[in-house]
Amino acid sequence: MNSWLMVAALVIIAALAGYAAYLHWLLYRRNKPADKPVSTSAGSNAKVGVVDPAVPGVQRVAIKRSLYLLADALLDDKLTHTEGCLRICAIAASLEDQELIRREYGVLFRVAEATAHIPILDAWQALSREDKQRFDRERKAVEAKYNDAVIEAAQRIKAHYSL
The missing domain is CATH 1.20.5 (Single alpha-helices involved in coiled-coils or other helix-helix interfaces)
Structure with missing residues (x-):
């Protein structure tokens, strides 16, 4: 049996x-x-979004899809500009041409860097009400300063990484 x-x-x-x-x-x-990279040599006219050929094809597609969806959510006000910038920059770190992306979408990195010190998750919950309000004011000031540029960058990401 x-x-x-x-x-x-x-x-x-x-x-x-x-x-x-x-x-x-x-x-x-x-x-x-879709897996064929546009360019793999560092000195050529590489396009933004070319990923490392060592990254599996499914992962490359997932990265492009994630960038598109985050930009779409940012434009639809489903994410704050701060959260969208932080997430897009974190995902963009896995792309081969990070410096080109940093130049092309620099405003997203500026917002992410300007707000990176703001606590999140449990650290946010542990803050006093006054600290939360202070950080919110700071975040909103950064978002207001870069509002138009962030929206324009998100639109370009959507166009470049269209599904």
Whole structure:
């Protein structure tokens, strides 16, 4: 009886592994044309958004999708400009041409750097009401200062990384 269960378990595992391999192959085939980098040499006219060829294709597509969705959420006021800038900059750090992105979308990095000291999550919850209000005023002042430039950068990200 035990050997029968062992054989049944192995058959199920093999079937699931085969199905997983098939799905992986479909994803690979679907994303293969998009995986070709525009340029991989540092001295050439590389476009913003070229990712390291060592990064798997599925991950490159996920990075581009994340940048697009964050820019879209920022434009739809689903995120504050501060949160959107922090998230976009964190994701952009995984791209090969970080310096080009920093030049192209520098305002996002300026907002992120200007507000990086503001506590988040549990540290935010631990703040006094006065400290929260002070940080909120500071955040809103930075957002107001860079409002138009952040919106313009988010629109360019959406256009560049369109789905």
